[in-house]
Amino acid sequence: MRGSDERSGSLFSYVDVESRIAADHPLRLIREITNEALAGLDAAFERLYATEGRPGIPPERLLRASLLQLFYSIRSERQLMERIDFDLLFRWFVGLGVDDPVWDPTVFTKNRERLFNTGIAAEFLSALLALPRVRKLLSRDHFSVDGTLLKAWASMKSFQPKDGSGNPPGGGRNGERDFRGEKRSNDTHSSVTDPDARLYRKGAGRESVLCYMGHALMENRNGLAVGGDVTHATGTAEREAAIAILDSRVTARRITLGADKGYDVADFVEALREREVTPHVAINGNIRKSGKPRRTAIDRRTTRHPGYAISQVVRKRIEEIFGWSKSVGGLVQVKLRGLAKVKALFTFGLAAYNLIRLPKLLAVPT
Secondary structure, three states: OOOOOOOOOOOOOOOOHHHHOOOOOHHHHHHHHHHHHHHOOHHHHHHHOOOOOOOOOOHHHHHHHHHHHHHOOOOOHHHHHHHHHHOHHHHHHHOOOOOOOOOOHHHHHHHHHHHHOOOHHHHHHHHHHOOHHHHOOOOOOEEEEEEEEEEOOOOHHHEEEOOOOOOOOOOOOOOOOOOOOOOOOOOOEEEOOOOOOEEEOOOOOOOOEEEEEEEEEEEOOOOOEEEEEEEEOOOOHHHHHHHHHHHHOOOOOOEEEEEOHHHOOHHHHHHHHHOOEEEEEOOOOOEOOOOOEOOOOOOHHHHOOHHHHHHHHHHHHHHHHHHHHHHOOOOOEOOOOOHHHHHHHHHHHHHHHHHHHHHHHHHOOO
């Protein structure tokens, strides 16, 4: 018998949102772990908010909604609010009831911006890694580090001379600008849209773009991100950020650090050894213009051990972190301006990547 396509509106609903979510849905475990980490930040939230005044959006809901935006590649806060409004899964994850109104996109954005400006993204990542069932998945001895470019939310036409000279753009709303014959560098030019962005190219033959440089520290057991930073894009930023991340971690153990050949610099390798870090850095054997191979800072003291070859294989998994953050998390071009805001977003993206990985990792018997 053919069913009827007639619709009748119901005044009341007696079905709990919890019962609409499948028992084996991956977001169930992710939400449980997220809530455990957020519970550890309760004291930090108390310090950030005043005791009097009109209640704002709960910080826990702000962070859970921001996680959904990264998980599901939602491009804007307006689209996120629209999705939360009609999607029961999103309402359940954030903590809203069926009848609870969603927030205005501008109000949500302003509240989250103020929250991220306090450094809460880094605290959330630390709280996540400190959970007992997560901590047992982490290596305490072997790590890898790498950097990636994060395209800034600024156009090349915004990169103008600091002294105000240069050819003005053409007429119209989005006029063309002629760069021919103009030598541009970060010393003489800056972006009027995002002054913290820098003109940089990753390698020879690649185009120069306005960007930041994101850095991640990965533990080698399961490939989870345990630290991160965002800096201005320079030729030495990767090595300087790696040292800064290591210095921020308090440990008395001797560790190994895997890295690509861009880190094969004598000063960097010496700095690692001074910190009792074994440099498992790939050998840079590029041929100089003179025809002779470049002299490496890595010698047989390091390469003769089997662990060096293992680190050279495992360290490449850090590209999975960058790949997910850019393709799924939408960080291939950040939609925020300013170094502090981009750093908070990138760090929060590392935490989101870990949360995506955890359900399968925790399902494996140990």
